Amino acid sequence: MQRTDFGEMACSIARTLDVIGEPWSPLVLRNIYVGITRFDQLQQTLGISRKVLAERLKWLVERGVLERSEYSSRPPRYEYALTPMGSELCDLLLVMVRWGDRWLAGEAGPPVLYRHHACGQISHVELTCSVCGEPMHATDVDVLPGPGSSDIA
Amino acid sequence: MQRTDFGEMACSIARTLDVIGEPWSPLVLRNIYVGITRFDQLQQTLGISRKVLAERLKWLVERGVLERSEYSSRPPRYEYALTPMGSELCDLLLVMVRWGDRWLAGEAGPPVLYRHHACGQISHVELTCSVCGEPMHATDVDVLPGPGSSDIA
DNA sequence: ATAGTGAGTTCCTTCAGGGAACGCGCATAG
DNA sequence: CTATGCGCGTTCCCTGAAGGAACTCACTAT
Numbered sequence: 562m563q564r565t566d567f568g569e570m571a572c573s574i575a576r577t578l579d580v581i582g583e584p585w586s587p588l589v590l591r592n593i594y595v596g597i598t599r600f601d602q603l604q605q606t607l608g609i610s611r612k613v614l615a616e617r618l619k620w621l622v623e624r625g626v627l628e629r630s631e632y633s634s635r636p637p638r639y640e641y642a643l644t645p646m647g648s649e650l651c652d653l654l655l656v657m658v659r660w661g662d663r664w665l666a667g668e669a670g671p672p673v674l675y676r677h678h679a680c681g682q683i684s685h686v687e688l689t690c691s692v693c694g695e696p697m698h699a700t701d702v703d704v705l706p707g708p709g710s711s712d713i714a
Numbered sequence: 715m716q717r718t719d720f721g722e723m724a725c726s727i728a729r730t731l732d733v734i735g736e737p738w739s740p741l742v743l744r745n746i747y748v749g750i751t752r753f754d755q756l757q758q759t760l761g762i763s764r765k766v767l768a769e770r771l772k773w774l775v776e777r778g779v780l781e782r783s784e785y786s787s788r789p790p791r792y793e794y795a796l797t798p799m800g801s802e803l804c805d806l807l808l809v810m811v812r813w814g815d816r817w818l819a820g821e822a823g824p825p826v827l828y829r830h831h832a833c834g835q836i837s838h839v840e841l842t843c844s845v846c847g848e849p850m851h852a853t854d855v856d857v858l859p860g861p862g863s864s865d866i867a
Numbered sequence: 868a869t870a871g872t873g874a875g876t877t878c879c880t881t882c883a884g885g886g887a888a889c890g891c892g893c894a895t896a897g
Numbered sequence: 898c899t900a901t902g903c904g905c906g907t908t909c910c911c912t913g914a915a916g917g918a919a920c921t922c923a924c925t926a927t
Contacts, residue, residue: 565737565761565762565915565916567737567741571825572741572744572814572825572826573810573811573812573813573814573815573818573819573824573825573826574740574741574744574807574810574811574814575741576814576818576819577810577811577813577814577818578737578740578741578810580818582737582740583737584720584731584735584736584884585884587727587731587735588720588725588727588728588731591725591727594852595857599904599905600904600905600906601903601904601905601906604905608718609718609884609885610884610885610886610887611885611886611887611905611906611907612884612885612886612906612907612908613883613884613885614906615905615906615907616883616884625817633904635892635893635894636891636892636893636894636903636904636905637891637892637893637904637905638903638904638905639904639905639906646817648851648852648853649813649816649817649851649852650813651851651852651853652809652813652841652851652852653806653809653810653813654727654852655841655850655851655852655855656805656806656809656841657726657727657730657731657806658726658727658730659726660726660730660802660803660805660806661725661726661727661729661730662726663802664778664799664802665726665729665730665733666726666729666862667862669861669862670860670861670862671726671860671861671862672724672725672726672859672860672861672862672863673725673726673857673858673859673860673863674857674858674859674860675855675856675857675858676855676856676858677843677845677846677848677850677854677855678854678855678856679843679846679848679849679850679854680843680845680846680848682843682845682846683845683858684843684844684845684846684850685844686841686842686843686844686850687841687842687843687844687847687850688805688808688809688839688840688841688842689839689840689841689842689847690830690832690833690835690837690839690840691837691838691839691840692830692833692835692836692837693830693832693833693835693837694840694842694847695830695832695833696832697808697830697832697837697839697840698801698802698804698805698808699747699801699802699804699805699807699808700801700804701830701831701832702808702828702829702830702831703828703829703831704748704826704827704828705826705827705828705829705836706825706826706827707823707824707825707826707827708822708823708824708825709819709820709822709823709824709825710825710826718884718885737915738915752873752874753873753874753875754872754873754874754875757874762915762916763915763916763917763918764874764875764876764917764918765875765876765877765915765916765917766914766915766916767875768874768875768876769914769915786873788923788924788925789872789873789874789922789923789924789925790873790874790923790924791872791873791874791924792873792874792875
């Protein structure tokens with residue numbers, strides 16, 4: 562894609578995109594999250610090219626989002642698992658799901674439901690403020706320069 | 715990018731990626747969110763190619779995320795604004811910021827801070843359950859097939 | 868008349884994605 | 898003890914998307 566280097570921008574969005582902004586990366590993450598952890602399984606369920614899948618997995622492992630581990634030594638076989646860093650990235654997937662369900666699901670309704678362990682109910686994520694606990698959306702905040710700031714105001 | 719068509723997958727993540735999964739789209743959204751709403755401003759602040767920017771803006775307008783409006787008729791001049799659909803997409807940006815701040819910010823600290831209108835404090839988003847209000851992360855849910863289901867279990 | 872501005876569009880080159888075939892290490896079947 | 902199959906990639910070629918610079922168009926200001 563001849564990518565501009567997002568990783569060097571002074572913006573956490575750009576830096577996050579540098580890790581999972583490539584096409585397919587979030588879907589790879591989703592599949593590993595739901596238990597599809599092996600190369601051929603991922604390739605078949607996603608319909609991704611093997612070449613690109615190999616590249617993405619390597620990238621995600623290097624960035625610390627995934628861990629590659631041997632589940633059989635002879636013959637050598639590997640599987641991929643989420644690191645803590647990767648698990649937290651899955652929160653992003655939940656928010657994507659929420660938005661897709663609301664705006665793109667159509668008449669058929671959401672393709673997947675989520676049951677919350679704590680209450681046992683089918684629900685979805687809500688964004689709240691870490692300080693006061695009230696809802697916190699993009700329209701509810703002021704944007705201020707922080708310590709690591711440089712470009713965007 | 716010779717894209718596989720994510721829009722037709724029975725997965726809200728894929729369908730969301732179909733809308734803003736292209737490289738640059740989230741950054742375009744961010745800039746419009748912070749008040750950079752015109753073509754040349756966007757092009758200069760992002761360092762994106764004019765061609766790609768024109769494509770992205772058109773795509774995002776067609777999908778209902780942005781609105782293009784004339785702010786001067788002679789000479790004709792346009793600016794872009796978030797629709798309600800687009801505003802909700804910015805929630806996704808807040809979650810990306812949170813993850814990037816936590817895992818990628820480095821010693822300099824987060825480049826941007828967010829002050830919550832309701833409480834006036836610098837804070838960040840937290841994911842909670844829409845039913846019980848308790849924290850809800852990817853590790854706190856069961857994934858079940860929904861009404862619009864077909865592939866992924 | 869000349870220069871400048873905002874919003875694109877056109878053209879060319881280069882690099883990333885798709886797809887199929889191939890390789891390697893091993894296990895089981897005939 | 899060949900051979901078929903599986904899991905996990907790598908290599909190859911082809912197409913198409915991203916980058917970048919130049920160009921257009923409709924005006925305004927000097």
